Amino acid sequence: MRICVVLPSVYGMRGDVRSVVNLAADLAERHDVEILSVKRHRDKPFFSIDPRVRLRWLIDVRPGVRHLLPNGRMRAEVALWRRLRSLRADVLITTRPAIGVQAAKHAPRQVIRLAREWGRPPSPEPIKRFYPRLDGVVAATESGREEWGRLLGDSPGGAPGEAGGPAVHLVPDALPAPPWPRSRMDNRIVAAGGRWVPVKGYDRLLRAFAVVADKRPDWRLRLYGSGPEEKRLRGIVGDLGLHNHVYFMGITPDLTGEFAKASIVAVSSQAEALGMTVIEALGCGVPVVGFDGPRGPGQFVESGRNGLLVAEGDGEVEAYAAALLSLIDDERRRRALAAGALDSAGGYAAPTVAARWEELISGLR
Numbered sequence: 001m002r003i004c005v006v007l008p009s010v011y012g013m014r015g016d017v018r019s020v021v022n023l024a025a026d027l028a029e030r031h032d033v034e035i036l037s038v039k040r041h042r043d044k045p046f047f048s049i050d051p052r053v054r055l056r057w058l059i060d061v062r063p064g065v066r067h068l069l070p071n072g073r074m075r076a077e078v079a080l081w082r083r084l085r086s087l088r089a090d091v092l093i094t095t096r097p098a099i100g101v102q103a104a105k106h107a108p109r110q111v112i113r114l115a116r117e118w119g120r121p122p123s124p125e126p127i128k129r130f131y132p133r134l135d136g137v138v139a140a141t142e143s144g145r146e147e148w149g150r151l152l153g154d155s156p157g158g159a160p161g162e163a164g165g166p167a168v169h170l171v172p173d174a175l176p177a178p179p180w181p182r183s184r185m186d187n188r189i190v191a192a193g194g195r196w197v198p199v200k201g202y203d204r205l206l207r208a209f210a211v212v213a214d215k216r217p218d219w220r221l222r223l224y225g226s227g228p229e230e231k232r233l234r235g236i237v238g239d240l241g242l243h244n245h246v247y248f249m250g251i252t253p254d255l256t257g258e259f260a261k262a263s264i265v266a267v268s269s270q271a272e273a274l275g276m277t278v279i280e281a282l283g284c285g286v287p288v289v290g291f292d293g294p295r296g297p298g299q300f301v302e303s304g305r306n307g308l309l310v311a312e313g314d315g316e317v318e319a320y321a322a323a324l325l326s327l328i329d330d331e332r333r334r335r336a337l338a339a340g341a342l343d344s345a346g347g348y349a350a351p352t353v354a355a356r357w358e359e360l361i362s363g364l365r
Helices: 015-027 072-085 097-106 124-133 142-152 202-215 230-240 255-259 276-283 316-328 331-348 350-364
Strands: 002-007 032-040 054-060 091-094 112-117 136-139 168-170 189-193 220-224 246-250 264-267 288-291 307-310
Touching (some): 002 015, 015 032, 015 276, 032 072, 054 072, 072 097, 091 097, 124 142, 136 142, 136 350, 142 168, 189 202, 189 255, 202 230, 202 316, 220 255, 230 246, 264 276, 264 316, 276 288, 276 331, 288 316, 307 316, 307 331, 316 331
Parallel strands (some): 002 032, 002 091, 032 054, 091 112, 136 168, 189 220, 189 264, 220 246, 288 307
């Protein structure tokens, strides 16, 4: 079976890219798999890609590359619809609403067209107009499945609804095939990873860790990633006197390997539509402490089994600090949650997730 997955850019450092790369590697054991990157902005992808997976790109936006069309968005749209109209594949999987709309308009009808969605669509009207032409939408979380189902008129069972929208299915993101690096749970390290942007809530994590550092000064917080919030976050570290307790580790293509050095992973985000950071922590056998928001890590974390969830609202910073301290001070409980984390990660292993995709595709064929 020929499978083509289209990404805006496979060269970036995003959770959706990690998930696609992991899934493609497993599917390539049995199928002809191609990752089509609309843009190429660096020489090599940030994450390594299985050599059995073909990688192609449509437009080169690296510095110094000249183009006939001056408008970058126009170049991308023209290159994409031309490629879609001549597509030779059995299955097409898109990974952004804008690409899904183009697939609905231009991809050959004999190709099974699936839209893989993580977040909310920025413009609902094009989705409502063109997505009924697709064969299905695949959400990564239950909240995403419900959200897209309401938008497209999908019935709860995953069948097309009265409004004629495509069925919305639930398939989680994929970890690499096991074995995964595993934490020994003996390092006094709390780790956090992801884009340093406001929605990730690193400011409230730093304020909570200030309480932890005051009571348990031998513990350290490591922050992995990069982003526009870095200057502000470094300022908070300075204001709170955390220079010897908080470390900005930068970006890494092996976040799971870094998480395996920690004993707790902190997730302070307000929303986790892309939950790769959480499930990578679970795969390392590390308990997760997160905030229990409607689209937060509670979609992946079961409090008391593989981590702890803290209610948002008044006193949230103090409550989060108390949750961290409860695991820091109770090694037995920490290790029990670690075992639960590793157990729950099995459902995200690439072979399991790939089998769900294959079952879905088989039913549509």
